[in-house]
Amino acid sequence: MTAYLDNNILKLLATAKKKGYTLKNTMETPTEREARKQQEEQEITKALIEGRNNAYWEQYSLWANGKPEKEFTFHSWVPGKQQNVPAAQRVARKALDLTKRLKNETFNVSLGGFPGVGKTALALAMSDRLRKAGKSVMFVSTAELKRLYSAGYDDGEQKQRLKFTLEKMKEVDVLILDDFGTEGDMTAQGKVRVRSDMRDDMYRISNARVEKTTIITTNNMIDELKTMYDPKTVDRLIPKNEEQRIVFRGMGSVRGGVERGVPQRD
Template sequence: MSSAEEFAKRNIPGFNISELIERMKTEEGKRLLNLTREEFSEFHKNNELALNEKWRKDQQRLKSKFCYRNSIWSGGEEIKFKFSDWDVNRQSNPQAAHAIAKQAYTLATELLTDSFNVTMYGKSGTGKTSLAIAMLTKIHEESGKSIMVVSTAELSSLLADQYTYQKTKEKLDDLKRALTEVDVLLLDDFGTEGGIISDLKPVRRDLQNYLYQVANGRFQGKKTTIITTNNVDKHFVQMYDPKIISRLVTKNKDHRILFNDMKDVREV
């Protein structure tokens, strides 16, 4: 038996025979051939640990891609925004604009290692979605946690479409898996599906059922949900079953970001 075959017979997981033969020609390969049984078993154990770690990272990367790919953007357009894009001078009160970005930044830093829900309240055009996306981006880049953005209004239309299109129904099943599994979910514009504030209606039963399953799965898995909304808490109870609200909307004051001092800066 050639030494290459002998080396290959040691059957190190993660390498095929031709790779092993190539490896055998290297200094490391020669060193491995001369290992005692105990030394080889130690090498084998470490090799397996390294492979398990690589497998775990690969799985995390795949999950990350699957979740982000399933994002549903408002109007179908992906938004990119980082904390460095936040311009305090867009607001008439730059100190308040600085303070609100600082609060979002601090919460995003805590979310690198912790998990809790965040709600961002405020009028239209004040920068809620932008800062929420800056938080998600920082969390993903610095901790590798998976992220996903879902426009609640678009989700509501998808649920309405499922009775017409079989494909939409299939998409909703994939989407539910991503929505439940993703580490950090942004539910953007939560509450718009209840209609105008002066005439709020309970949200359709199918959307409530769907969101309940997602909210419950996320609550049990201790995942983070960030909500942006134009509504306040008393509106939510007019639209949704309290079981959904208690799982999605934080009661912790420190985890609520209020955009009350921000003006509408959207350019039309």
């Protein structure tokens, strides 16, 4: 008799479970039910936002040579990799302090210095923190962006990708423009210029992003960038405030050994 009852109860519970009832929620009060529903809704909203934000990083980003950058966090930064250890500590500290502010504020940050000093690495560390703080972040290698413009006129897929990328660059919370300035071409007059369609688009993007955060890595001087782009674009993208400029002064490349005697730049 007992075994028969137990079996029936078990069957009943199994059916109820399949239908989404549990002992817990059949016994809950209306207030509890309301609270549970609210919590479930919050969780769904959170998941949707996370999914949307991840898409900016994982799907819309344009990586150099199509290869996503390896994850880099502030913990991965080893000042001892640099010959100039205090300078390596200083730039990372500044990047970290600015990142903390960027969780609640919006402003632009530039990371300037020679190749191999760790500009992209710190931009990735900043991205990691900001993504974890709930920001949508998109990484765009400007050389790769230029490549999309170079696609043949009959390459519809590339054109579509370009259009889509430009739209996303306007709306994302935090845009990383990596190696800004490498997309310039030498003109017949011996000047470095960015192709005019890309120049116009970057102008529009810089306008659309005045209330957002753009983080730029570059190994060009501001004046060089201003000959490549409309000076207004550069003014809007590169912060004027020294506080928001991270200059890798007196630092050498950590790729394949340390370079000595690297001249300072601003």
